[in-house]
Amino acid sequence: MSKVVSPEFAASLVKDGMTIGVGGFVGFGAPEELLIALQERYKETKSPKGLTIFHCAGLGDGAERGINHLAEEGLAKKIICGHIGLEPKISKLLVENKMIGFCLPQGVTSQILRATAGKKPGVLTHVGLNTFADPRVEGCKVNQAAINSGEEVVSLVKIEGKDYLLYKSVPLDICFIKGTLGDEDGNISLQKEALISDQLEMAAATHNSGGIVIAQVENVVKKGTIKAHDVKIHGFLVDYIVKGKPENSYQGFADNYYRPELSGEITIPLSAMEPMELGNRKICGRRGALELKKGSLVNLGIGVPEAVAAVAGEEGISGDITLSIESGVLGGVPTGGLAIGGTVNPEAIIKQPDIFDIYDGGGLDVSFLGAAEIDEKGNVNVSKFGGRVVGPGGFINISQNAKKVCFTGTFTAGKLETKIEDSKLTIVKEGNGIKFKKSVEQITFSADYANESGQEIYYITERAVFKLTDKGVKLIEIAPGVDLQKDILANMEFKPLIAEDLKLMDERIFKNEKMRLSF
Incomplete structure (x- = not known):
């Protein structure tokens, strides 16, 4: 019997009080047809x-799409996720304490799916220790509603004298x-x-929780093809299939057409790229590039770090x-926005939990990440601003485990002008x-x-x-x-340590010509 159903039927399977899992990364892999149907039903x-x-991962476009469809007041009472920065409608409900919110390290959320599928109590890891995820700090709680709920999603565990965090598994009743x-x-390709x-981990977690797995696809084909x-x-994991309308089945939220060079179907020639204009971003990118070594596995954050x-x-x-x-993408030229x-032109595309296993185990040589706030101890904040939590995404997994981390961005925020x-x-x-x-x-x-x-940590600005x-933090x-x-000092709320041999940044960084870097 065919498993193909309408989006309306799929939405009708979601019952009061259920825990629903939703797959996707920003706009890639977003089951938009199903989310729209659920919103309309409510x-x-x-x-x-x-x-x-x-x-x-965060799942939205900063406006209407993705998880924003589920921000109808009363539809959801709680959210557990890795990032909500692109979900302003959900964020509004959290700020107003109309929804309970927990933000976990993104790598942990992906590994929770595996733990749930395996009927394990949760994810036991060092990731998140001493950060806001640690129950001795904030315990992943996003808002007062989460604090008032009395619910805990993470606990401190000591094994052989060492501290670890145990993040609870999350059984799923249904997933999109x-x-x-x-x-x-x-069967899904x-x-x-x-x-x-x-996608696989979410389907397995839902199936083994006794839940319903619904997959939105671009096209339905005959069995065996x-x-x-x-x-x-x-197919044994999938209960129902919904064929999405073309406008709700785009490869991602950035484009309304298929880009085969993103899926690895084709490799396109990269035309000679215009050199980046010499400015603050390029200065940071050039100084960051001096920290690269041949053969390194590198992770790049959003914004200025992309200049590297x-x-x-x-x-x-x-x-x-x-x-x-x-x-989970390796090689090629990362896309933004x-x-x-x-x-x-990716060289490989692996699953998100797999890349986090590599990161968490110290396989990442260097990462370039942004920083919204840095304090005198060297702590960094990228997850909460003016009382509004956006979540850490993969930042904690990456920054806590890379051998070298370069927090990269302008020295001050706002309308900085330099010459x-x-x-x-x-x-x-x-x-x-x-x-x-x-x-x-x-x-x-x-x-x-x-x-x-014993990590090597730098804070790189223009x-x-x-x-x-x-x-503490030392100016070098x-x-x-x-x-x-x-x-410098007049624009800091604390006085940093200052190296006795304080140096000038490499003068090649500030010249409008190639630096002639080599390994």
Whole structure:
């Protein structure tokens, strides 16, 4: 019997109080047809009510799509996830305490699916120790509603004298995932997807919880027509298939057409890239590139850290390193914006939990991440601003386990204006937001943990470079042309340690020509 059903029927299977898992990474793999159907059903019937939503990566477009469809008041009572920065409608409910919220490290959420599938009590890991995820700090609680609930999603466990965190498994009653093709028996392929992500793990977790697995696909084909190597989720795991409308089945949220160069179907020639304009981003990217070593596995965060990849390409050394993203793509040229998580011309696409296993075990040589706030101890915040939590995404897994971490961005936030002349940097107009704070609003990166584990930590800006020491943040380099007191110390809420042999940043960084980097 065919497993193909309408989106309306699929939505009717979601009952009051269920825990629903939703697959996807930003816009890639988003089961948009199913989410729209569930939203419409609630609008019409006020059912289902009181759902618990579980998803791993952030899933939204910063406006209407993705998990934002489930932000109808009363539809959901709780959310457990890795990131909500692109889910403003959900964020609003959390700020208003109309929903209970827990944000976990993204790698942990993906591994929770495996733990749930295996009927294990949870994920036992060091990831999150000393950060806001630690129950001795905030215990992953997003808002007052979570605190008032009395619920705990993580506990402290001591094994052979060492501290670990146990994040509870989350049994799923139903899940929505997305694939490319589905046959009449429910076999699902992913060949046009930019990511493999967590579809299999979510299906397994739901199936083994006694739940219902529903897959949205682009097309339905006859049974037996999907090659065995292309079947990524076998039909025994899938209860129902829904064929999505073309407009709800895009490869991702960034484009309304299929890009085969993201799925690895084709490799496109990359036209000679225009060199990045010499400015703050490029300065940070160039200084960051000096921390690269041949053969390194590298992870790049969003924003200024992406400039490291641009500089590596311009300098002709990108072929000597492997860029990676926590979505599971390796190699190629990472995409940004709503296409974050994808890569043009990937060398490999592996599952999200697999890449996090590699990261968590110390396989990542260096990572370049952003930083919204840095305090005098060296702690970093990227997950909470003005009382609003956006979540850590993969930041905690990455920053806590990479051998070397470079927090990369401008020295101050806001409308910073600089000028570069004669290989010197001048601050024309200072940014209106201080990043180097006496204390951070939330600890997403723990300096104490980094010091204990022996990580190499740098804070790279356009005008200064700092290094983490066991005594705090130490200034080790300043840009040629800047004034130590006026341009640096006066724009910090604390006085850093200052290296006795304080150096000037490499003058090649500030020249409008190639640096001629090589390994």
